[in-house]
Amino acid sequence: MSKELKIGAILLVVIILFVWGFNFLKGHDLLDGKAREFQVEYTKIGGLNRASTVTLNGLKVGQVKGIEFNTTEEKRGQLIVTFAVENDFQFSKSSVVKIYSPNPLSPSNLAIIPNYEGEMAVSGDMLQGEMEESLFTSIGERLDPLQTKIEKVIVSADTLFSGLNKVLNENTIKGINSSVSNLSATIYELRQTIKTVNSMVVDNQDNLKITLENTKNITGNLNKLADSLTTVNFNSIVQKAENAVDNFNELSKKINSTDGSIGRLINDDELYKNVEAATKELEQLLRDLKINPKRYVHFSLFGKKPQEYEPTAPDSLLFIKD
Template sequence: MKLSKEVKTGILAIGAIMLLIFGYSYLKGTNLLDKSREFYVKYDNVEGLAQAAPVTINGLTVGKVQDITFANSKGGLVVKFTVEKDFDFSRNSIVRIYSTGLIGGKALGIFPQYDQYVAKSGDTLRGDIEDGMLTAVTKALGPLEKKVNNTLATVDTLLLNVNAIIDEETRKNLKQSIANLNTSLNAFAGVSKSMNHILSTNSGKLDNTFTNLDKTAGNLSKLTDSLAQLETGKIVADLQNVVDKMDKIVVGVNNGEGSIGKLLKDDQLYENLEGASRQLEQLLQDLKLNPKRYVHFSVFGKKNKEYQPPANPER
């Protein structure tokens, strides 16, 4: 059966139209043969999100953005996207616009929730926008900017107070103080120069002094070694022996042993010695007062006079 030219032309036209539709869909990022699920999400601002942008779940690309249109006259936007993978998630999941890199474009990220309400094709999901780097930096710098402004205000107030305090008289005093400080520094430099001259001139004497100090330290070290080598134990033992002997002597004297002990403890001996001493004293006094009684020459002899005690025996 032969086809007429009209039929062939019609088939060719239909094929061309089909090819045109497939090509146009391909250029838009839509695969007409794909059984993908379609979802919608609303935003006030899509932050530069474009068609054919990837849609990811946990970093895995599962679809792409199909279309972005205005939802109403107030500027609201509706993003249509497809999910190709057979992955179920709740219609309460969040679809967030995020940046793919520092200088990259935008993408949609599905943050799935898992409950009994499974999302079906055609559902509208909740939208969210991730803070961009500029927004994050701006938020981070917000408190810092406030602190800087407060600091600048404080510094400004401080400078005003300083200007109010530092009048002409105060400036003169400050200049005078700086001049005095400069003079003191110059004087210190002169003293330092003199000290350097003295040290350089007397370096030999200083060397001798340090040498003598070193010798003295050596002698002290030798003396310390000598003292350390003394038999301190033997010396202490000898001293203890002497103390013990002295203790024995004192105990013997207290007990009346020996001449000293008897003299201290024997009352009779003490009285005898005292009587003998008294008689000897009387004899000496009588000899002094009456020497003729003891030394005399007589041819015919005379009768000895009796002893008469002196009126004052103490003399």
């Protein structure tokens, strides 16, 4: 063999060993012809990438070969993940392939959850996919509604502060400051008043003691008076009051009856009319006596015979009974 042929052969062997070693380090043995390929469809893959590990019951059985978009009209935008399984372990087509993350810092992997009922899966089958929420994804999903609420609260607070800024203009702030100043002055005056009252109490402490002693004496005297009043015969007083009420009732009955003079005077209408007529005649007599006194009284120092009376007015004749 020539020198150039030897160099070419060695270079080819090195390239083949490099490719095989690279794939072997990635977990795929090119010399193993038992590898089976399956596909799974996801709406999101959560950090899954090519060469991610595929496990079955915790054992590594393969790796992800490729990730591409679905180009059909119905499922446009969804992702189709192709992975190879180098183990000949059998599971059915109803098995689930779940995306999970071993820890928050590592990329996502695939885990086959085997199901042994129904038709067994063969290379090229489309399996059912699920995604296990990671810690950060779960926290993010829980924080999203909270974030929305916080944003609404911030907007409401911003509106509230805007309203307060409109209300608390320069004039309002001046008024509030003036009110606070007046309140401080009022509190100061109240303190001064309390100090004055305290000084008055201290100065008149002796007088207050005397007043309290006098009040105590008055209370004692009232107690003695109450004790003395308890000894009064209230029964006799009540009996006398009842007798007085009975006598008044008896007097009222006699007045309302026509037996006595007072009862007749009050209840007899004829007597009332006679008394009224006599009163009118007496009033007419007094009026005529005032107008014509010479008709009833004559006085002379020398014994002169009285002249015959002549009425002075035609209305002097007053004794006309109605």
